[in-house]
Amino acid sequence: MHLKSLLLGAIVFVMALGVAMITHGQQPPSTIYNPYPPGILPPDLNSELARVQREVDFIEAEAIRQWHAIKPPVPTGNPPILKDTGVASVEILGKLMNYDKNISPFKNTACSSCHMPYAAFSGPIPSVNLTMMAYPGSDRFRAGKRQAQRYTYSSYFPPLQYNATQGAFFGGNFWDSRATGYLTRDPAGEQSQFPPLDPAEMGNPDSACITYKLSLAVYRPLFEEVWGKDSFPSSFPPNTASICATPVGAAIFGGSATPVMLSPDDRTKSNNVYLHWAQSISAFEKSLSVSPFTSKFDAFLANKYTLTAQEKAGYDLFRGKGNCNSCHLDGRSTAPAPTDLGAVDTGVAADVTPLFTCFGSSNLGLPKNPRVAILYESTPDSFGFTLNPAGFTYTDFGLGEFLRSGYETAASPNSTWTKFAPTSDGQMQTMTARDVALVPPQCTGGTDAPGPYFQKEFFHNGYIKSLKQLVHFYNTRDVYPFAVESGHCPAGTVEKVNCWPSPEVPQNMDMTVGKLGLTDAEENQIVAFLKTLTDGYTTPYPDINTYTGTCMTGGNASTQGNSTILSAEELRAGAGARLP
Amino acid sequence: MNGFLVRVVVPALAMMLWPIAFAGQTNPYKAKATEELPPRNKVAHIQITQGPSLETAYSNWAIIRWTSNNPGGSDEHFGIVTYGTDPKNLSETAKSHIRLNRNHPYTEFRVRVDGLRPRTTYYYTVDSMEGNGARDGVKSPVRSFTTR
Numbered sequence: 001m002h003l004k005s006l007l008l009g010a011i012v013f014v015m016a017l018g019v020a021m022i023t024h025g026q027q028p029p030s031t032i033y034n035p036y037p038p039g040i041l042p043p044d045l046n047s048e049l050a051r052v053q054r055e056v057d058f059i060e061a062e063a064i065r066q067w068h069a070i071k072p073p074v075p076t077g078n079p080p081i082l083k084d085t086g087v088a089s090v091e092i093l094g095k096l097m098n099y100d101k102n103i104s105p106f107k108n109t110a111c112s113s114c115h116m117p118y119a120a121f122s123g124p125i126p127s128v129n130l131t132m133m134a135y136p137g138s139d140r141f142r143a144g145k146r147q148a149q150r151y152t153y154s155s156y157f158p159p160l161q162y163n164a165t166q167g168a169f170f171g172g173n174f175w176d177s178r179a180t181g182y183l184t185r186d187p188a189g190e191q192s193q194f195p196p197l198d199p200a201e202m203g204n205p206d207s208a209c210i211t212y213k214l215s216l217a218v219y220r221p222l223f224e225e226v227w228g229k230d231s232f233p234s235s236f237p238p239n240t241a242s243i244c245a246t247p248v249g250a251a252i253f254g255g256s257a258t259p260v261m262l263s264p265d266d267r268t269k270s271n272n273v274y275l276h277w278a279q280s281i282s283a284f285e286k287s288l289s290v291s292p293f294t295s296k297f298d299a300f301l302a303n304k305y306t307l308t309a310q311e312k313a314g315y316d317l318f319r320g321k322g323n324c325n326s327c328h329l330d331g332r333s334t335a336p337a338p339t340d341l342g343a344v345d346t347g348v349a350a351d352v353t354p355l356f357t358c359f360g361s362s363n364l365g366l367p368k369n370p371r372v373a374i375l376y377e378s379t380p381d382s383f384g385f386t387l388n389p390a391g392f393t394y395t396d397f398g399l400g401e402f403l404r405s406g407y408e409t410a411a412s413p414n415s416t417w418t419k420f421a422p423t424s425d426g427q428m429q430t431m432t433a434r435d436v437a438l439v440p441p442q443c444t445g446g447t448d449a450p451g452p453y454f455q456k457e458f459f460h461n462g463y464i465k466s467l468k469q470l471v472h473f474y475n476t477r478d479v480y481p482f483a484v485e486s487g488h489c490p491a492g493t494v495e496k497v498n499c500w501p502s503p504e505v506p507q508n509m510d511m512t513v514g515k516l517g518l519t520d521a522e523e524n525q526i527v528a529f530l531k532t533l534t535d536g537y538t539t540p541y542p543d544i545n546t547y548t549g550t551c552m553t554g555g556n557a558s559t560q561g562n563s564t565i566l567s568a569e570e571l572r573a574g575a576g577a578r579l580p
Numbered sequence: 581m582n583g584f585l586v587r588v589v590v591p592a593l594a595m596m597l598w599p600i601a602f603a604g605q606t607n608p609y610k611a612k613a614t615e616e617l618p619p620r621n622k623v624a625h626i627q628i629t630q631g632p633s634l635e636t637a638y639s640n641w642a643i644i645r646w647t648s649n650n651p652g653g654s655d656e657h658f659g660i661v662t663y664g665t666d667p668k669n670l671s672e673t674a675k676s677h678i679r680l681n682r683n684h685p686y687t688e689f690r691v692r693v694d695g696l697r698p699r700t701t702y703y704y705t706v707d708s709m710e711g712n713g714a715r716d717g718v719k720s721p722v723r724s725f726t727t728r
Contacts, residue, residue: 165619166656167711319683326655326681358655362677478636478643478690511643511659511676511690515635 033141033382039566039576040376042127048549049113049136052124053101055546056110059117060099062543067092067222082226087283090226094284096219097277103213104138104202105247111195111281114148117543119456120435120535121151121290126455126552130561131576132373133462137201139247142387143373144200145396145408146175147462152435152535155188155286156355162417169399169420170359175428175460177361178402178410184275189282193274194410199249200374200387208260209244210277211270212236227276233266249385289542293353295434296532301331307532314529317522322474324526326512328356328433356433356533361399362510363426365477365503367486368395369461370568371576374408392568396461397505400425426505428460437467437531440547446531449560452551461504465561467530469496471523472558476500478514487567495565497558619710620682622653626716632661632706634725635690639698642725645690646706648718655680656711659689663704667722670703701726 034041042048073082073089082089097103101110114135116124123129128136134144159181160172173179173191181187195201196210204210214223215232224231243259246252253259262270284290299305307315319325331354370392378391388394388408402409403421412418436458437447445451448466458464463486464473473496480498482489489499503509518526535541566575631646644661651657657680664670674693681687689708696702705720 163711165710165712166654167713168656319681323681323684323688325683326679358679360656360679362679478692481638506694508677509692510678511692512678514690515643 035141035379035381036132036373036376037572037576038574039579040132040371040373040571042125042131044127045125045136048125048127049108049140051549052113052116053108055116055124055548056099056101056112059112059543059546060096060101060110063092063095063099064218067096067219072225086226089222090280090283091287091289092284093219093222093226094280094282094287095289096217096222097214097281098284100213100217100219102217103196103204103210105204105209105245106138109138109202111192114195114201115151116546117290117541118438118440118545118547119150119454120438121285123148123457124547124549126549129455129457129462130465131371131564133369133371133457134200134373136373137199137203137247139203139381139383141381142200142203142247142377144198145372145374145388145394146460147457149175149429149460150431150435151188151285151290152438153291153355153357153432154191155186155282155291156432157187157357157359159185159187162420168360169417169424169427172429176398176402176409177429178412180413182413184278186279186282188285189275189278192278192281192285197248199247199385203247203249205243205246205248205250205253206258206260207274208233208236208258208262208267208270209240211273212240212244212260214273214277223276223280226280227273231269231273231276233262233269233273235266237261247383247385249383249387251384288539292535292539292541294535294538294541296534296537298353299538300532305537308528310525310528311532312529313522314525314527315532317518317526318529321522322471322516322518322526323512324433324474325356327358327360327362327430329358330354330356357430359430361424361427361429362512363398363428363503363505363508364459364473364513365426365506365509366459366461366463366473367501368504369463370486370566370571371564372461375568376572392572395504397425398460399427399429400508423508426503426508433530434533435535436470436533437527438534438536438541440549440551441544442547443551445551445553448527448557449552449555450557451553453553454547455552455561464496466557467527468523468557469560471518471526471530472496473500474513475516475518475523476514485568487565487570494559495562619654620652622710622716623649623651625649626651626708626718628706628718628720629686632704632720632723634723637725637727639728640696641692641694642696642702642727643690643692644704644706644725645688646720647686647688648708650680650682650685650687651708651716652680653714653716654710654712655682657687657689658709658711659691660707660709660715661691661693661704662707663693663702665700665702667703667724670705670722675709696727698727 070085070088073085076083098111115121136143154173158171160177162169173187179187179191181190196204240260296305374388375392377387380386400421403417405411439454443452443454445453447456448468458470464470477500480500482499484501486501489495493499626648628646628648635643635645657678658675660675662670663672676691703724705722707718708716
């Protein structure tokens with residue numbers, strides 16, 4: 001009897017402790033856990049995160065006004081169509097979700113916190129783009145392994161599939177294509193389901209948390225107009241708010257993927273709500289608010305814009321000597337180029353809205369970027385979670401790692417793909433070249449120094465810091481190869497100018513590029529052409545004017561960002577603190 | 581002669597005529613649907629027009645490159661180098677991915693050969709193949725290079 005009392009007491013104590021720990025999770029931990037050596041996090045990080053949060057709130061308020069300006073749709077016919085304003089309703093619902101910071105555990109991170117319109121829906125903080133590369137999650141001391149990929153035109157990618165004739169994979173979303181679209185046939189929608197649950201991003205512990213937070217959102221009436229009155233679970237457990245304010249991976253969850261205890265019926269409803277989350281955001285991403293085909297190049301295709309001499313020379317190089325359009329397809333006919341005015345295009349497939357991607361993946365041989373924040377997150381954080389136990393030995397194998405359901409990726413839904421993992425290692429998605437140069441309008445110099453420019457980052461690991469460097473990398477990767485890591489280029493050379501460190505993943509390198517034979521002037525001409533792919537020329541790009549930060553000036557595009565290059569050893573020793 | 585026409589005369593004519601074509605900025609390309617294109621037909625005869633030759637050599641790796649007419653077939657292609665230290669026994673194979681450009685009459689193949697020994701002479705031939713492994717059947721002379 002005495003033993004039973006002790007046991008009962010112990011159980012009550014453990015339960016009380018658990019409740020206390022979960023309650024503790026409602027606020028960010030008071031004890032700052034910082035796994036990074038000095039200098040990894042940019043000094044203006046907090047103020048810049050606050051700046052972006054203000055901008056996100058501004059656009060969310062705008063979206064609420066836009067929603068209220070829409071006449072409520074009327075379900076009509078069978079199957080029911082949301083007559084007249086159905087399209088506008090689902091698109092604005094997606095926008096409201098995209099800018100809703102309340103979805104994250106600490107109510108401080110929206111999808112858009114890492115994807116703002118003035119950066120073509122990629123990273124909005126110049127200093128992050130310059131240094132740590134990935135963006136802090138809702139738990140500010142967790143950050144991921146790759147840069148925030150642009151939304152623009154991502155919704156045009158087909159579901160991931162293996163093409164046996166081509167012997168290659170096409171489609172999917174994310175750098176490693178892990179949002180396959182295998183169920184919904186909508187990779188962009190499926191993509192939107194990952195970051196809210198990714199421990200390095202929003203980090204919700206359960207997809208039911210997104211459902212719960214949507215049930216509390218001010219735009220819930222719109223959600224129910226679009227997706228139905230009875231969409232939400234009938235009830236949530238009393239501890240749902242506490243659970244959903246604690247980031248995934250916390251030891252308190254004991255590894256459970258579904259700590260919100262719902263009935264089977266309510267779990268099914270929750271899963272459907274999360275599916276509608278995906279569909280709504282996908283609708284927004286495919287809308288004219290994100291992917292509008294309003295660039296100079298689109299105007300050129302419509303005979304409403306005359307390419308400048310520099311742009312035209314760049315276009316000729318893009319599809320000629322540069323061979324860029326072998327992967328970044330420009331919609332040109334498959335017939336030989338017409339050589340006189342009025343020549344008839346006899347090709348089988350030209351395209352007035354070319355996407356500048358082949359939907360495939362390749363290993364371009366980017367060097368490892370020692371500044372990537374995740375490399376330092378090898379010890380347990382305040383919640384007992386270790387994001388990257390491998391630490392600095394982590395290697396990003398991209399598509400190959402996903403195909404084998406490997407480390408730091410998602411489970412593959414198709415075991416027949418696993419055998420292709422070794423030949424896919426190192427491959428990353430071929431993004432559209434559209435909007436690669438899109439920046440806030442006040443940064444009139446674009447992406448490149450001397451500016452005024454907006455510091456972006458390029459390729460999956462953000463190693464490249466300007467478009468000039470991007471083209472130069474394609475052009476000279478195999479001209480200036482050195483068997484060193486970043487930060488160790490030999491004396492007399494300049495990294496990214498005449499020294500390219502070893503590729504992070506040497507196998508499966510794409511050899512379409514690497515020695516293109518372009519002159520310095522020709523590289524600049526291709527950069528000029530890339531700028532013609534920036535949306536907003538024929539119609540202003542929505543929310544482009546929301547950047548309230550500053551533009552950078554000075555330096556030159558070839559060595560842009562080089563002042564922040566340090567070797568891995570130096571960074572681990574804290575030498576980054578010496579940098580401005 | 582055909583190589584001369586393809587590599588010199590046609591591009592020169594194209595360069596002369598492009599300004600005329602763009603003088604009015606008329607877009608001569610007619611629209612069709614956006615879709616992943618099926619593979620093109622493979623050409624009947626694939627012929628090397630330049631090379632194969634050594635692009636660069638280091639102590640333990642090298643790049644071999646050559647140019648052929650565009651082989652067609654799958655866009656995803658591989659260049660193949662068969663090599664060894666005995667010209668009569670080329671027992672090693674290296675392959676590298678490239679992607680064909682449908683608008684180019686020619687294709688430049690480049691293959692990275694890893695795992696070589698320093699200051700060693702290697703002999704090699706080249707071929708190419710489609711993404712599904714079907715060889716293009718390129719006729720290649722045996723060439724050689726020496727690592728540093």
